[in-house]
Amino acid sequence: MNARKHKPIVGISIGDINGIGVEVTLKALADARVYKSFTPLIYGHGKALIFYRKLMNLEDFNFTQIRSVEEIQHRKINVINVTEECPEIIPGVETQEAGKLALEALRSAVEDLKSGKIQGLVTAPVNKNNINTAELPFVGHTEFITQAVGAKDSLMMMVSDDLRVGLVTGHIPLAKVTEALTKERVLQKTNTFLKSLKEDFGIDKPKIAILGVNPHAGEEGLLGSEEEEILKPAIREMKDKNNYVFGPYPADGFFGMMHQKRFDGVLAMYHDQGLIPFKSMAFSTGVNFTAGLPVVRTSPDHGTAYNIAGKNMADEGSMRAALHLASDIVSQHEAEEVEA
Numbered sequence: 001m002n003a004r005k006h007k008p009i010v011g012i013s014i015g016d017i018n019g020i021g022v023e024v025t026l027k028a029l030a031d032a033r034v035y036k037s038f039t040p041l042i043y044g045h046g047k048a049l050i051f052y053r054k055l056m057n058l059e060d061f062n063f064t065q066i067r068s069v070e071e072i073q074h075r076k077i078n079v080i081n082v083t084e085e086c087p088e089i090i091p092g093v094e095t096q097e098a099g100k101l102a103l104e105a106l107r108s109a110v111e112d113l114k115s116g117k118i119q120g121l122v123t124a125p126v127n128k129n130n131i132n133t134a135e136l137p138f139v140g141h142t143e144f145i146t147q148a149v150g151a152k153d154s155l156m157m158m159v160s161d162d163l164r165v166g167l168v169t170g171h172i173p174l175a176k177v178t179e180a181l182t183k184e185r186v187l188q189k190t191n192t193f194l195k196s197l198k199e200d201f202g203i204d205k206p207k208i209a210i211l212g213v214n215p216h217a218g219e220e221g222l223l224g225s226e227e228e229e230i231l232k233p234a235i236r237e238m239k240d241k242n243n244y245v246f247g248p249y250p251a252d253g254f255f256g257m258m259h260q261k262r263f264d265g266v267l268a269m270y271h272d273q274g275l276i277p278f279k280s281m282a283f284s285t286g287v288n289f290t291a292g293l294p295v296v297r298t299s300p301d302h303g304t305a306y307n308i309a310g311k312n313m314a315d316e317g318s319m320r321a322a323l324h325l326a327s328d329i330v331s332q333h334e335a336e337e338v339e340a
Contacts, residue, residue: 003299007039008330010117011321013109014044014175015124016131017089019304020314022052025124026111027316029077030061030338034320038327041069042076043105047086052295055091056312071115080162082108091307091310097179098132105143110148113295120296120326121145124319125304140171144325145297155192155291157265158275158301159283159325163264164201165274166193178271181213186234191243196291197264199330199336209254210235210247213269218248251277284317287325297328298322 015021026044026049028034042049046065051259053061063077072078082104087097106126112118123141132138146154158165160197168189169180190208206279210231211217214224221228231248238245249259251268255277268274278286279301286301298316 007037007071007328008070008159008329009041009072010035010038010108010120010122010292010326010336011112011116011118011325012040012044013105013121013123014042014048014082015105015126016092016094016098016101016102017044017048017087017127018091018095019127019306021124021126021304021311022048022304022314023048023056023312023314024300024319025050025054025253026058026061027314028323030321033194034323035077035327037331038077038120039074039078039325040323041072041080041320043068043080043109044110044199045081045083045086046079046154047102048089051089052172055310059194069112080108092306092308094127094306095237096130099127099132102126102130103133103138106144113297114149115331119330120298122297122319122322122326123297125300125302127304141297142288144168145290145295149293149295150294153192154293155189155196157193157196157289157291158278158282159287159289159319160278160285161312163278163282164197165268165278166265167269167274168267168269169270171271174270177228178213178226181230181269183217183230186267187212187237190234190238190243192292193265193267194243194245200289200291200332201264202332203245203264207244207262208265208267209249209259209263210245210267211251211254211269211273215250215252217248237340240274273332275332284315285321286318287322289325289329294331296326298329 063079064073113121126185142156156167156170197203213226218224218227227248288299290297
């Protein structure tokens with residue numbers, strides 16, 4: 001395999017320009033050391049960057065506007081205008097126009113990701129209210145990109161330096177969690193998790209902890225039957241195939257005793273079960289990674305944060321970590337290809 005002539009290109013879909021997405025992107029990229037190993041390409045609009053550059057007094061922040069990836073300039077920050085006009089920027093205010101720009105930025109970036117023109121994608125936060133359309137009900141980035149690339153399944157994984165949490169169910173109402181929880185689904189998500197830990201993170205023999213869904217992991221069926229009927233049979237099947245999969249563990253005691261330090265990954269049954277402890281431990285450095293896709297996608301682990309938008313208060317740590325993780329996983333994949 002021939003060595004790459006230039007650094008990989010990591011795209012950034014700018015998200016809602018009235019939230020903190022542009023701010024954290026500019027802050028993260030203001031230090032050129034952040035993109036030492038990749039070339040950044042922002043999908044959005046140059047006027048939005050100029051607006052926030054002025055607001056934050058980042059006079060030294062420079063970027064190059066291009067019309068397509070073919071015009072990319074390495075060692076520089078590149079921007080593609082995904083719409084002719086930039087909507088009015090009103091920090092902290094939800095507008096339909098900002099939602100349209102966010103969706104177009106995401107669509108454009110995903111198309112270039114699918115075609116291999118860019119090697120990774122970091123998605124800045126969007127507002128699900130203003131990005132939704134009658135033609136496109138938008139549940140979340142994970143679901144949108146999974147469908148766009150034609151993947152059968154994916155796994156929402158939260159990643160920090162010392163913690164990786166995967167979710168069996170994602171953006172669904174809590175009342176529907178047990179209905180969606182099947183042995184087949186648990187096996188599917190566990191296998192996706194194991195594969196990702198090996199291929200994306202380079203862990204040869206990953207160990208995964210499975211959390212219970214009920215209080216006290218069901219108390220042997222006293223507080224719920226899911227552990228006995230679904231989780232334990234799934235765990236036995238994974239162990240029979242020589243996988244290091246353990247549990248089910250009561251979620252409260254598991255994190256309370258810091259048992260996550262003994263594992264390479266923790267599989268939670270539903271959104272808040274995994275994200276509350278994760279964000280409690282790694283809110284400013286956590287990253288959302290979509291495992292199981294033929295492409296690399298990460299995002300910061302926060303939302304649009306309208307309440308602090310435009311106030312130069314947003315912490316760029318999670319966006320910086322998302323950029324680094326996307327670049328690291330791209331490099332991991334390329335190293336594996338060279339070895340193969």
